[in-house]
Amino acid sequence: MKKEPQQPGALDRQSTLEAAARLRLLAEASAALASGLDAEESLRRLARLVVPHLADACVVDVLEGEQLRRMTVTDRDPERVLRVLPGGLLPVPDDSAAALAKVLRGAGSLVVTDFGAPDPHDSLLAAQWALYRMLGAETSLIVPMRVRRQTLGALTFVRRAPADPFDEQEQAIAADLGHRAGLALDNARLYALQQHIAEQLQLSLLPDLSGLAQLQLAARYVAARERAEVGGDWYDAFPLPDGSVVLAIGDVIGHDLAAAVRMGQLRNMLRALAYDSGDAPAGVMSRLDKVMQGLTNIELVTAVVARIETPTTGPWRLHWTNAGHLPPLLAQPDGRTLFLEGGHAPVLGVDPELRRETANIALPADSTLLFYTDGLIERPGEDIGRGLTRLRQHAAALAREPLSIFCDELLTRMGDDQHDDIALLALRTP
Secondary structure, three states, rough: OOOOOOOOOHHHHHHHHHHHHHHHHHHHHHHOOOOOOOOHHHHHHHHHHHHOOOEEEEEEEEEEEEEEEEEEEOOHHHHHHHHHHOOOOOEOOOOOHHHHHHHHHHHHEEEOOOOOOOOOOOOHHHHHHHHHHHOOOOEEEEEEEOOEEEEEEEEEEEEEEOOOOHHHHHHHHHHHHHHHHHHHHHHHHHHHHHHHHHHHHHHOOOHHHHHHHEEEEEEEEEOOOOOOOOOOOEEEEEEEOOEEEEEEEEEEEEHHHHHHHHHHHHHHHHHHHHHHHHHHHHHHHHHHHHHHHHHHHOOEEEEEEHHHHHHHOEEEEEEEEOOOOOEEEEOOOOOOEOOOOOOEEOOEEOOOOOOOOOEEEOOOOOOEEOOOOOHHHHOOOOOOHHHHHHHHHHHHHHHHOOOHHHHHHHHHHHHHOOOOEEEEEEEEEO
16 A cells, blocks of 8 residues: 655654564564474465465465466455465466466566466466456565575465555565475475385385285284374284294384384394294293394383184184283174283393293184284373273274274274374284
8 A cells, every 4th residue: 555655753663663563474474384394284374474464465386396286375355265266286388478487487586567468378377367367466476485496386475556566675575485485395395205205114114914815914004193203113924834823013112213123123033033933922022032132222122922823623822922012902793802911021121031921812703803002092191091991992893894994993993193103913813
């Protein structure tokens, strides 16, 4: 809007107030962009901050390969936004005459007051012309989101008053916002890449169960939702020379790539010790404890090691030992459940000379044996007993479902407030 003439003293005060408002806007924008690693939500917060303080509308466009995605449009008039909701990808031709294309090609910030006419042969120019028309734009300021010599997208600030151009200070603030938005977007993408790599590493260290097709087995691994780090949660299943099968689950202390690597070391040691020795689960666990403390820097580990005997006649039998881990759960099709609390001893890494015992039980027909890690049941500030009760109730309700549905539904019902990695290993007896 056009400003009325003011006295020198009033101008000084006005300048001071405007400078303070701009600094406040930059501070609030920095806080909004740094408040999380969800780039889309952070950029939406930024757009809501600058409207109406810097512009009547703000458009955020992000490059995805050779195309442009309109991430968000914010306007002081919500009715206008309904007509220009973002959607789909826009091509960015190398020869496009659109000011937005020039900014994305490296032209720097541009002020646009002449929007020309739509060109049917220039799809981006036509899309921009339609956008400006819907927003009632008289002036637009386009600034790049640029970081490390790479343009990631652009912010477009729109004003509807023809007599209210963007002055030099406002253009400088807009350019600063574009730079900060670029940093936030780049950090979010690096975070997503790190998360993907970490999860792929974790999954590569977990076993392929396809070699045990004679058993009804299902396994799930779900990374924690609130961080890029993987953890030391692990499971395993492998056959022994005598025809029995070893099932194991555990948790190596730590939530980082080092924990995932230590998990891989531990799982391989367990396989070698169990396959070669012929020991009962307690003997295997004791030997694993000694080797772990003698040859590695792995500190504390919880684990359950079990052996399944599958005779052709008679019930299957489970032999297991537990090193400080949560008890396996046995769920029968009639709804009865039982936590297998036998064979319990302290965690690995405390004392390799600790006495460990093997417990055993006959497995009822068509029952489900579930091994799991603490991420499935633990919630901050909640007693672990409540989580175990919740698990028992859901497992009882799902006990007659196919094993894959049993696992998926259990994760859905138990994982509504997940703060830790979850590993599941489930067996269905015939």
